[in-house]
Amino acid sequence: MPEDQFDVIVLGAGPAGEVASGRLADAGLEVALVERHLVGGECSFYGCMPSKALLRPAQALAEVARIPGAAEAVTGTLDAAAALARRDEVIHDLDDSAQLPWIEERGITLLRGVATLDGEKAIVLDDGRRLTARRAIVLAVGSRAALPPIDGLAEAVPWTNREITTAKAVPASLVVIGGGPIGAEMAQAWRTLGAEVTLLEVADRLLLKEEPFASAQVTEASEALGVTVRTGVRIVRVERDADTGPVRVVLEGEETVEAAELLVAAGRHVPLDDLGLVTVGVKPDARGFVEVEDTMRVPGRDWLYAIGDMNGRALLTHMGKYQARIAADDILGRPTSVRLDGARSPRVTFTExxxxxxxxxxxxxxxxxxxxxxxxxxxxxxxxxxxxxxxxxxxxxxxxxxxxxxxxxxxxxxxxxxxxxxxxxxxxxxxxxxxxxxxxxxxxxxxxxxxxxxxxxxxx
Amino acid sequence: MPEDQFDVIVLGAGPAGEVASGRLADAGLEVALVERHLVGGECSFYGCMPSKALLRPAQALAEVARIPGAAEAVTGTLDAAAALARRDEVIHDLDDSAQLPWIEERGITLLRGVATLDGEKAIVLDDGRRLTARRAIVLAVGSRAALPPIDGLAEAVPWTNREITTAKAVPASLVVIGGGPIGAEMAQAWRTLGAEVTLLEVADRLLLKEEPFASAQVTEASEALGVTVRTGVRIVRVERDADTGPVRVVLEGEETVEAAELLVAAGRHVPLDDLGLVTVGVKPDARGFVEVEDTMRVPGRDWLYAIGDMNGRALLTHMGKYQARIAADDILGRPTSVRLDGARSPRVTFTExxxxxxxxxxxxxxxxxxxxxxxxxxxxxxxxxxxxxxxxxxxxxxxxxxxxxxxxxxxxxxxxxxxxxxxxxxxxxxxxxxxxxxxxxxxxxxxxxxxxxxxxxxxx
Known part of the structure; x- marks a missing residue:
């Protein structure tokens, strides 16, 4: 196969990869963008976007109920089927073709497939093609839901953010492991759509990274919606008879929470096994995160950048996009570096x-x-x-x-x-x-x- | 009568007067606050507060209509009676007693009556009492709706902001003279509550002080609500058979707009005839506005301040409150002065x-x-x-x-x-x-x- 050359190769067409590609292409560079699944990424199809479509109807109705003159006009109830249909519209039924014109207009070369680093400034695709970059390679492969080491959890085939955001029907009952932003949002969303929901959190409060009053208010509001919130729990094991049968989460003391479905929202990791980082001498940390400097460069590799979730700094779409702008500007020789990142990044949990x-x-x-x-x-x-x-x-x-x-x-x-x-x-x-x-x-x-x-x- | 002395005397207990009094009292000064009508002022009872209660229901329902899943729950229509009842709650049925604890807690002496300046640092009340101020007198008497010089207008007994915000029933039809913020808001509000509304503006667009695109969008949205918007009109005269009969606004070319009620929202003025400014040598401008420096002092009178609508800088509640803080700080010897005032002040028109x-x-x-x-x-x-x-x-x-x-x-x-x-x-x-x-x-x-x-x- 011939070797193709680009100014910059971007791996991963989620929000961070798209923004980096677009900014570089807008500046006149020749860019290849490689995606193995959906252009638009986890956020567009399995994260921020569908979750907001599921949360918004109940919140809008709650607001109207507070407004005399408008409240009287609401005589029906939330229509879960309509909310799910709107969710499908927002995620384009998992079809990414709506994203493609934006890429084509900028002259970005989109390559579908799995890429592996192959030494300095080079990748190979799973179809055997080898690509080289004149200036830089930008890694933006995102993250996936991590499964905590709970006995029986993997065998119970739990839902992750992917299944919970795309479920075609409302499960009768749902147990959620993890009271961070994803778990807290999804517990409320599916409760308002009709599921019985139990939210389990190992720590002593939900939204552990936020102010304690935020945790208390989200707990109280979740309970008012009918979510059973359990904090400070110890999960002993998970049991399921078959992939589709009810799941039982066994807590310390043999207490059991049973539900039709189980969502695990207990952190993220980066499965980098196949990315070939070893060929360029880069070693990610235990969760797969790749360390970067404030310009988003991998230390000691002036041609390699890692942006978005995979550098572990701030697993938020807008921060990935921000890091993409910083990386692109650095590649373009414009002096820049991130100012506010990490735990201090702007952040919104869309609960009630x-x-x-x-x-x-x-x-x-x-x-x-x-x-x-x-x-x-x-x-x-x-x-x-x-x-x-x-x-x-x-x-x-x-x-x-x-x-x-x-x-x-x-x-x-x-x-x-x-x-x-x-x-x-x-x-x-x-x-x-x-x-x-x-x-x-x-x-x-x-x-x-x-x-x-x-x-x-x-x-x- | 004995002569009472205070550190500061504030005339007018609207938002500006209240904030000035509160800030001065909090700093330990002895403050007298004089009000002839309602503590809380035009904004609380006849302005910003009731108008928002009338506007909000339709806007909330419009938002819900945009949200699949929630929209289906709205099977009824806006309940005008409930909106009016909420408006009454917001304005406490024109009873200002809810405002009084705030004043009492701060040790402010509230005096009910009409005050007239009586030379330097002195006022007389209509009950004959004379009060003097050790440090300063703060004028905060607000503004009233101005009636433009249209033949027959005054005789037609038009509604002003006072009547339109407190009307107990929805008029069958309403004609509004003036397409500024008040006119544009009230046209939309009463249209959504059920009135037939015609909005007349002499200039060639609504919201003349805002960007042209804002004018165009508010016009279009008003028309979509069913408001008849007429810009660039010339009003020849107003006719009404009796105070309570229908009113006719006659335009150039003898075209007539007839409605059950007429609202005039064509600017504000300050009726200062009885304030005694002449006793301290201060002459307001033609509309009654009193010029002030950036510390809110009246030039040449180091003891006299004018804040809120009456200085004509920015006829907005929050700017009156801002000016009150500036004036109070200046009286307290804290170096300060307004930074962003006048036409560049922050401002919101609560239309759709x-x-x-x-x-x-x-x-x-x-x-x-x-x-x-x-x-x-x-x-x-x-x-x-x-x-x-x-x-x-x-x-x-x-x-x-x-x-x-x-x-x-x-x-x-x-x-x-x-x-x-x-x-x-x-x-x-x-x-x-x-x-x-x-x-x-x-x-x-x-x-x-x-x-x-x-x-x-x-x-x-």
Whole structure:
């Protein structure tokens, strides 16, 4: 077979790989993009997108129920079949052809297949073709659900994010192992669609990486929806008679939770066995994550980049896309590097209440040695809250670094607060001093007046 | 009568007067607050608050209609009686007693009555009492609807913001003179509650101070709701047989618009005839506005402040409250002054689509001599738009000052975008450079990704 050459070869056409390819192609480079499954990636088909389609109907109806004049018009109930049909529309029935024009318009060469690194700046495809890169290879192969080492779990053929987001029917009952963002979202979503749901978390609270009040509010709201939430559990083993029979999760003390289906949402890993990293002398960590510098380069390999989930920095679509822009700019010779990444990345859990956060939590800031304190207000405790998210649980917190007079973290919980986050992200990333934020007047009557109340509490 | 003395006397207990009093009292000053009508002011009882209660039900139902799975649950229609009852709850049936504990807790002396300035640092009340201020007098008397000089208008006893926001029943038909924020909001609100509505605007577009695309979208959406929108009209005279009979607005060419009620929303003025400004040598302008410096002091009178609508800078509740904080801080000897005020103030019109804006419009920036350009994207033209405000009209624009590499204006239109504004306000007030905003990563999938697309269009 002939050897094909490109300026840059990108492995993986998820959000990170697509953004990197697009930005490089827009700058005039010749780009090959290799994908083994679906162009658009885990997020588009098995993650953020279908999950939001499943969560949104109940949240919208909950909001309408808070609005006299509109509430009276809702006399029916959530239509699970319509929600599932919309989900299918959002994921294009697992057909990625809608993504292809975007790639073609940019002159990107899309190659379907499995790629393996084959020494410096080279890959081989499973059809035998060998490709070389003049400038760089960008790895963006994403992550997969990890199965924790629980006796009988693998044999029980549990659902992962792939099956839970694409299920064609509502299971009668569902048990979820893992109370992080995916587990918490899916427990609520499928409960509102009609399933009996039990959510199991080994730690003593859900959403362990977020502020404790967020965990408490999501737990309470989940229970109000009818989800059975169990934290601090010890899972002894999983039993299933056949692939399709009911599954039993056995807890310490031989207590059993039985359900029609089991979702495992207990972390992610990167199955890199076949990526050929060994041919270029790169060794991932135990979970398969590849270490990178702030330019997204693999240390010591000036032609190799790893972006998105697979570098383990921040397993979030928008952060993968951000890292893609950074990597592309570095390849293009534009000076750049990530500013806010890792645990402090902006993040939204789309539960009821939503949890939108950026930067440090209070505990995180204190552990990092900052001279930090927190100020809190009720997200709907203002005039705007008379109209939006009324009486829904919700807290807005700023974490303030008194040493520098800056906001270094924010967590906002509440109904429909996903777009509140950007203001906090700009304040944190822009390092806008508190006494300047004081002049950024929130409009009345909007819930954004949380800013006013928070800054007053901070002493302004 | 004895002469009472306070540190500060505040005239007018609307939002601006309340905030000034509260901030001064919190700092330990002895404050008298004088109100002739309702503590809480025009905004709480006849403005922002009731208008939002009337607008919100239809907007919430429009949003649900865009969400498969939820839309099917809506089988009834908007309940106007429930919306009006909620409006009554929001305005406490025009009873201001709910506001009083806040005032009492701060030790503020509330005086009911009409106050007149009586020379330097002194007022007299209509019961004859004379009060003097050790430090300052703060004027915060607000504004009233202005009646344009149209033949027969005053005799027709038109509704103003006071009657339209408190009407106990939905009129069969309504004609609105004035297509600014109040007119545009009330036309849509009462149309969705069941009235036949005609909106008349003398200028060639609604919302004249906003970007032209905002005017076009609000016009189109109003028409889709069934409002008859007429711009560029010349009103010749108004006719009404009796106070309660139908009203006829006669246009150039003798064309007539007839309706059960007439709302005039054609600007505001300050009726200061009885405020005694002449006793301290201050002369307001033709509309009654009192000029102030950036500390809210009346020039040449170091003891006299004018905040809120009555200084004519920005007739918006949140700006009145902002000016109140500035004035209070100045009285307290804390160095301060307003940063972003006047036409560039943050502002939201709560129509469908909402219009949220801060800073310059493109035309405004160009007229001010800035090296400005605009970048636009569709507010829902992103993954977040698959779930929120889907297919609703909406545009997000940044006005960029290329000379300084800063965002100097933003306009975001769309469904439920009121809380998008704070991010733009922080960017504008904080003068966060474009190349720093680039690192403020919006969460996926949220409509806040407008920031990403806008900055890409700006060349990042």
């Amino acid at each position: 209440p939503q949890v939108a956060a950026v930067g440090w939590t209070l505990d995180g800031a204190l552990e990092a040695g900052l001279q930090a304190r927190a100020v809190d207000v009720a997200t709907s405790g203002n005039a705007g809250g008379s109209f939006y998210g009324r009486n829904a649980p919700g807290t807005a917190r700023l974490v303030i670094d008194d040493g520098r007079g800056l906001v270094v973290g924010a967590t906002i919980t509440g109904a429909d607060v996903q777009d509140f986050l950007q203001a906090a992200t700009i304040a944190v990333v822009g390092e806008v001093p508190l006494d300047v934020l004081w002049h950024a007047v929130p409009a009345f009557p909007t819930r954004s007046e949380i800013w006013l109340r928070l800054l007053e509490k901070a002493g302004l | 689509p909402q219009v949220a804006a801060v800073g310059w419009t493109l035309d405004g920036a160009l007229e001010a001599g800035l090296q400005a350009r605009a970048v636009d994207v569709a507010t829902s033209g992103n993954a977040g738009g698959s779930f929120y405000g889907r297919n609703a009209p909406g545009t997000a624009r940044l006005v960029i000052d290329d000379g300084r590499g800063l965002v100097v204006g933003a306009t975001i239109t769309g469904a439920d975008v009121q809380d998008f504004l704070q991010a733009a306000t922080i960017a504008v007030v904080g003068e966060v450079p474009l190349d720093v905003l680039w690192h403020a990563v919006p969460a996926f999938p949220t409509r806040s990704e407008i920031w990403l697309r806008l900055l890409e269009k700006a060349g990042l």
